[in-house]
Amino acid sequence: MIELSTGTAIVTGGAGGIGAATALKLAEAGAHVVIADRANVGGETLAESLRKDGWAASYHLLDVTQESSWDELIEGIKALPPLRVLVNNAGIATWGNDVETETISGWDKMIAINQTGVWLGMRAVAAPMRAAGGGSIINLASVLATVGGYGEEIAYHASKGAVRSMTKSAAIHWATEGIRVNSVHPGYIATPMSLEGLDDWHESRILGNTPMGRMGTPEEVASVIAFLASAGSAYMTGSEIYVDGGYTAV
Ligand code: NAI
Numbered sequence: 001m002i003e004l005s006t007g008t009a010i011v012t013g014g015a016g017g018i019g020a021a022t023a024l025k026l027a028e029a030g031a032h033v034v035i036a037d038r039a040n041v042g043g044e045t046l047a048e049s050l051r052k053d054g055w056a057a058s059y060h061l062l063d064v065t066q067e068s069s070w071d072e073l074i075e076g077i078k079a080l081p082p083l084r085v086l087v088n089n090a091g092i093a094t095w096g097n098d099v100e101t102e103t104i105s106g107w108d109k110m111i112a113i114n115q116t117g118v119w120l121g122m123r124a125v126a127a128p129m130r131a132a133g134g135g136s137i138i139n140l141a142s143v144l145a146t147v148g149g150y151g152e153e154i155a156y157h158a159s160k161g162a163v164r165s166m167t168k169s170a171a172i173h174w175a176t177e178g179i180r181v182n183s184v185h186p187g188y189i190a191t192p193m194s195l196e197g198l199d200d201w202h203e204s205r206i207l208g209n210t211p212m213g214r215m216g217t218p219e220e221v222a223s224v225i226a227f228l229a230s231a232g233s234a235y236m237t238g239s240e241i242y243v244d245g246g247y248t249a250v
Contacts, residue, residue: 002082004026004029004030004031004085004229004230005030005031005151006027006030006081006082006084007031007032007081007082007083007084007085007132007135008031008032008033008034008077008081008082008083008084008085008108009026009031009032009034009081009083009084009085009086009087009229010031010034010036010073010077010083010085010086010087010115010121010125011023011026011033011034011035011036011087011089012036012037012062012064012086012087012088012089012090013036013037013064013089013090013197014033014034014035014036014037014043014046014087014089015035015038015041015043015046015059016037016041016042016043016191016192016248017189017191017192017193017218017225018089018140018186018189018191018218018221018222018225019035019087019089019215019221020035020046020091020092020218021217021218021219021221022087022098022218022221022222022225022226023035023050023057024044024050024055025211025222025223025225025226026085026087026121026225026226026229027050027055027056027057027128028055029226029229029230030054031046031084031088031157031229032056032058032081033050033055033056033057033058033059033103034055034058034059034060034073034077034080035047035058035059035060036060036061036062036073036090037057037059037061037062037090038061038063039061041124042061043060044061045058045062047059048126049127049153057191058080060073060076061073062078062249064090064113064117064118064120065090065113065116065120065142065242066119066120069119070120070121070123070175071123071124072099074123074124074125074127075130075226078155082128082131082132082133083125083128083129083132084129084132084134084135084136084229085135085136085137085138085229086120086122086125086129086135086136086137086138087138087140088117088118088138088139088140088142088163089138089225090113090117091113091114091117091140091159091193092109092114092193093153093156093193093194094106094109094110094153094155094156094197095153095197095198095199095202096152096153097152097153097154097155098151098152098153098154099151099154102154102155104179106114106155107155107158107174107220110118110155110158110159111155111158111159111162112119112197113159114156114159114160114163115158115159115163115166117140118162118163118166119166120242121137121238122137122139122166122170122241123182125180126174126179127138129179130179133178134177134178134179134180134181134230134237135169135178135179135180136179136180136181136228136230136233137179137180137182138181138182138183138184138225138228138229139163139166139181139182139183139184140162140163140183140184141157141164141167141183141184141185141240142160142185142186143187143242143244143247143248144156144157144160144184145157145160145161145163145164145183145185145240146161146185146240146248147248148249150202150205151215155248163183164185164240165209167182167183167240168181168238171237171238172238175206175237175238180228180233180234180236180237181237181238182228182233182236182237182239182240182241183239183240183241184221184224184228184240184241184243185240185241185242185243185244185248186216186221186243186244187210187215187242187243187244187245187247187248188206188210188215188216188244188245188247189215189216189217189218189220189221190215190216190217191218192242194215200225208233209247209250210244210246210247211245211246211247211249211250212245213247215245216244216245220243221243224243228241237247
């Protein structure tokens with residue numbers, strides 16, 4: 001059983017968007033939240049404002065693509081309560097770049113952050129979570145892990161499909177050790193990632209293809225992540241949960 005109130009939760013990419021909403025939800029559940037993000041994206045400011053509101057929070061610099069950065073993070077949080085939760089949320093996206101127009105450099109960058117970063121994160125927390133007697137890892141995939149969307153973003157699809165299947169492999173690996181691994185698949189959520197560069201063509205199709213007829217909010221994804229982090233989901237591992245306003249139901 002995971003007692004959030006006596007543990008630490010890492011949220012990668014926790015400075016903004018879905019990550020920031022998740023940091024608040026996990027802090028409200030009693031965890032010491034570690035906002036792990038790149039430099040100069042507001043992680044320290046967010047941690048400070050959470051602390052001012054009475055929650056336990058800190059910021060740590062992390063580049064999810066670098067093994068040494070993960071090692072420094074795990075070393076740096078040793079004095080905190082036992083590590084019980086990792087939310088592998090950091091990610092990037094682009095509009096466009098289809099199967100013909102993607103470049104090697106664009107592909108490599110996307111795979112490094114969205115895919116390799118998730119694997120490195122799961123590997124880095126294995127020892128501290130085992131020592132804590134178990135934990136919950138939540139990997140942010142996407143509806144685009146399983147459907148073709150608009151025939152674009154080939155590298156994004158590749159990376160999120162990999163997150164979906166890596167989640168299941170890791171879940172089976174740790175199934176008897178109390179470390180649970182699940183993936184969350186948001187549809188289109190109103191964050192900097194999806195709003196920057198959103199043109200009328202995409203917006204009208206996205207809203208038209210979403211039965212609820214609107215984008216989701218970061219909080220609507222964060223509450224599902226918080227459920228997967230909690231003891232309420234104790235019998236769930238290797239599962240994929242869609243938070244998409246019905247996008248994949250059509
Ligand atoms: P966002 O762009 O608002 O936030 C992403 C965060 O990741 C930022 O704080 C950024 O600094 C951090 N980040 C990027 N590269 C990093 C690196 N190398 N190391 C550490 N941190 C890094 O994005 P949003 O929308 O909050 O997305 C969060 C997750 O949800 C992503 O994995 C994304 O792919 C996924 N998602 C988002 C959807 C959406 O519509 N917004 C839809 C489906 C999935």
